[in-house]
Amino acid sequence: MATERRAGKSRRSTGARPDDVAPSPPTLARVIENLGPEVVELLAAPHGLDVPVAEIVIHDPVGGTPVAANDLVLGVGAGPGLDRATSVVLEGAECGASAVALKLDEHASGPLTEIANESGVALLRVPPELRWDQLYTLIRTSIASSGEPAAGAVGAVPVGDLFALANAVAAMVGGPVTIEDPQSRVLAYSSLDEPVDEPRRQTILGRRIPEPWMKRIRQAGVFERMWSTDEVVRFDGWESEGLRPRIVTAVRAGGEVLGSIWVQEGSRPLTASDEAALREASRIAALHLIRHRTGRDIERRMRGDALRSILEGRGPVDVVASRLSLPVGGCYTVVAFESDSADEADTAVRTERLTDIVSLYSEAFDRRAVAATIGRTVYGLLPSGESTGRTRLVGVANEAVTRARTTLKVGVRAGVGSTVNDLRSVPHSRWEADQILRVLAAGHPCEVGDIEDLRPHTILVELRDMASDRPHLRLGKVGVLVEHDRVHGTDYVATLRAYLDSFGDIPAASARIGVHPNTFRYRIRRLAELSRLSLDEPEERLVAELQLRLL
Numbered sequence: 001m002a003t004e005r006r007a008g009k010s011r012r013s014t015g016a017r018p019d020d021v022a023p024s025p026p027t028l029a030r031v032i033e034n035l036g037p038e039v040v041e042l043l044a045a046p047h048g049l050d051v052p053v054a055e056i057v058i059h060d061p062v063g064g065t066p067v068a069a070n071d072l073v074l075g076v077g078a079g080p081g082l083d084r085a086t087s088v089v090l091e092g093a094e095c096g097a098s099a100v101a102l103k104l105d106e107h108a109s110g111p112l113t114e115i116a117n118e119s120g121v122a123l124l125r126v127p128p129e130l131r132w133d134q135l136y137t138l139i140r141t142s143i144a145s146s147g148e149p150a151a152g153a154v155g156a157v158p159v160g161d162l163f164a165l166a167n168a169v170a171a172m173v174g175g176p177v178t179i180e181d182p183q184s185r186v187l188a189y190s191s192l193d194e195p196v197d198e199p200r201r202q203t204i205l206g207r208r209i210p211e212p213w214m215k216r217i218r219q220a221g222v223f224e225r226m227w228s229t230d231e232v233v234r235f236d237g238w239e240s241e242g243l244r245p246r247i248v249t250a251v252r253a254g255g256e257v258l259g260s261i262w263v264q265e266g267s268r269p270l271t272a273s274d275e276a277a278l279r280e281a282s283r284i285a286a287l288h289l290i291r292h293r294t295g296r297d298i299e300r301r302m303r304g305d306a307l308r309s310i311l312e313g314r315g316p317v318d319v320v321a322s323r324l325s326l327p328v329g330g331c332y333t334v335v336a337f338e339s340d341s342a343d344e345a346d347t348a349v350r351t352e353r354l355t356d357i358v359s360l361y362s363e364a365f366d367r368r369a370v371a372a373t374i375g376r377t378v379y380g381l382l383p384s385g386e387s388t389g390r391t392r393l394v395g396v397a398n399e400a401v402t403r404a405r406t407t408l409k410v411g412v413r414a415g416v417g418s419t420v421n422d423l424r425s426v427p428h429s430r431w432e433a434d435q436i437l438r439v440l441a442a443g444h445p446c447e448v449g450d451i452e453d454l455r456p457h458t459i460l461v462e463l464r465d466m467a468s469d470r471p472h473l474r475l476g477k478v479g480v481l482v483e484h485d486r487v488h489g490t491d492y493v494a495t496l497r498a499y500l501d502s503f504g505d506i507p508a509a510s511a512r513i514g515v516h517p518n519t520f521r522y523r524i525r526r527l528a529e530l531s532r533l534s535l536d537e538p539e540e541r542l543v544a545e546l547q548l549r550l551l
Contacts, residue, residue: 025052025070028098028122031139035291039130040101043109044116044123051098051122056139058132059088069096072139076132080105085112093119101135103128129301140253162188165288169281173247173274175266176200179285181259184209187292194266197244213243226250227257232275237265247275249282251289258289304372307381311374313427321423324370330383332426333419335362335397336433337378338441339404340411347376350408354378357407361400365392377437379430384419390452393419397448405447413440416450435461460549467550477531477540478547484530492527493548499524500545504535 029049032042042049054070059078067073075088085102089112092100099122104112109125116123126135162179170177170190177190178200186207202210209217217223217235225233226248237243245265251258261282263270306323309315311334321328337358341347355371355378362369362380371380380400384393397414404412415436417429435458436449444457451458467473481492494513498520502509510520527533534540 025054027051028053028072031072032124035139039126039135039291041125042122043113043125044121046117046120046122049122053098056136057097058136059091067092067095067097070098071095073097073100074132074136075100075102078102080108080128082108082111086115089116089121089123090119093121097121099124101126129305162288162292163191165285166190167192169261169263169278169285170194172277172281173263173270174268175263175270175274177264178203178262179259179289180208180262182257184214184260187259187289194264197264198242200264222248226260230279232278234270234275245270247278249278251282251285253286253290258286258293261285303370307370307372307379308374310381310423310426311372311379311430317423324368326368326383326423328424329422331419331421332423332429333382333384333393334417334426334429334433335380335382335393336415336417336430336437337380337397337400337404338376338413338437339408350410351376351378353408354404354412357404358400361396361403365396377434379433381426390416390450394448394450401447412447413437414448415440416448418451432458463546464550474547474550476543476547477533478544478551480531481527481533482551492523492530493551495520495523496527496533496544497548499535500541500548 415433417433
């Protein structure tokens with residue numbers, strides 16, 4: 001970090017407004033208020049909160065990071081302990097930073113709070129579940145939005161309250177509002193007394209635009225124009241079919257599309273001034289959507305950590321169950337997902353996207369469902385019961401696999417474990433789901449496997465594992481044939497397998513391997529002589545069949 005204290009004007013140009021007056025930077029109090037207590041916790045503020053926040057700076061412990069007065073420093077990589085975090089705080093204070101944000105454990109928080117108070121810099125604690133890139137985007141949008149003039153009542157809406165935001169936009173623009181995510185799922189809607197058409201009513205009830213209307217709106221080019229421009233898009237609708245005119249705009253932050261705001265024409269026609277008001281509201285809405293998404297991401301990560309504890313059989317089940325708001329004694333099914341990818345970095349990205357897809361479909365199945373990643377496998381824990389039925393469970397897995405395969409452009413498979421009667425038995429359901437994945441990865445033609453259908457295959461997988469630990473289980477008369485085929489180039493193992501698979505039916509068995517029945521009979525007699533295998537003995541046939549399956 002730079003060692004000089006810089007005051008007054010920032011070293012970086014922020015650009016001039018039309019009246020050539022630079023906007024005042026937001027205060028630390030405003031930034032903390034926008035972020036909320038679930039994103040940052042204030043530990044120290046020796047100069048109060050009425051200090052400006054100029055820019056966000058990521059601390060670089062190796063190359064040094066130039067910090068100007070009033071910058072907010074993110075201690076990325078400082079770790080939860082005291083040593084490296086102390087140096088970040090002291091360097092931030094020396095440079096005149098407005099605050100330093102760190103991920104701290106309980107042991108470091110107290111001593112570091114004292115150090116921050118003594119050195120004269122505010123200290124913010126960040127939850128470990130929050131990614132630094134999320135925090136950076138959230139603070140950056142908070143700073144940008146704080147510098148914008150408030151759009152009527154919209155600027156006074158508590159950050160993250162999307163329903164209050166929808167009502168504020170509806171009151172300002174003059175028509176019913178829906179706020180949607182990039183997949184056109186409804187996040188919030190206004191509830192003011194305005195006339196609504198049938199498509200809006202169906203959209204709210206179904207939590208997304210009905211597919212017939214979605215198709216027509218897409219064909220009209222509304223989505224293409226909305227996602228490719230910052231302008232408000234006007235859509236005249238089809239009055240004769242009950243779809244009233246609308247205006248819509250995308251909500252963006254740093255070039256990323258966060259969602260959209262739709263305004264239906266209400267009791268009066270929508271005007272150019274309404275479009276300008278919606279454009280202004282969309283800039284303020286960016287912070288709300290990021291805050292909403294970040295809050296959900298934190299909650300999802302915390303639930304994911306709790307699920308990993310259950311899947312691995314760690315910790316007191318009753319405590320973990322309370323974190324997930326799940327009863328210990330409920331019925332649960334584990335579904336495991338895995339994608340095909342050879343590149344390690346590519347696998348990490350695809351696994352993260354696969355987790356999002358599994359979470360989406362699991363929560364659609366049951367809002368209490370939770371997903372988590374262990375290694376390259378994504379697990380969904382689905383609350384289920386006798387009324388659920390295996391067909392519905394497998395159907396959800398099939399839908400998620402189809403969506404993931406289309407989105408990720410790689411093969412995806414899923415294994416559905418058995419339904420267990422309490423959370424303590426969930427590791428067993430997970431083990432079965434993992435075994436199904438092994439069966440599918442070994443070449444089984446299904447994309448989704450159910451333990452109820454593929455249990456014999458998983459038993460063979462377990463027997464192969466046992467045989468790998470106990471090599472003597474592979475020895476015996478089948479082993480003699482394996483060695484003879486290796487040395488002499490014969491096909492006695494394939495002949496024996498065809499014979500057993502065909503229940504001793506010589507014509508059917510010979511057809512399996514494409515030889516004449518007489519030739520097949522000769523081979524059976526010859527392999528029996530070589531190995532001393534008695535095919536008339538049930539025990540010998542059983543052991544031979546098992547050893548062939550273990551090859």
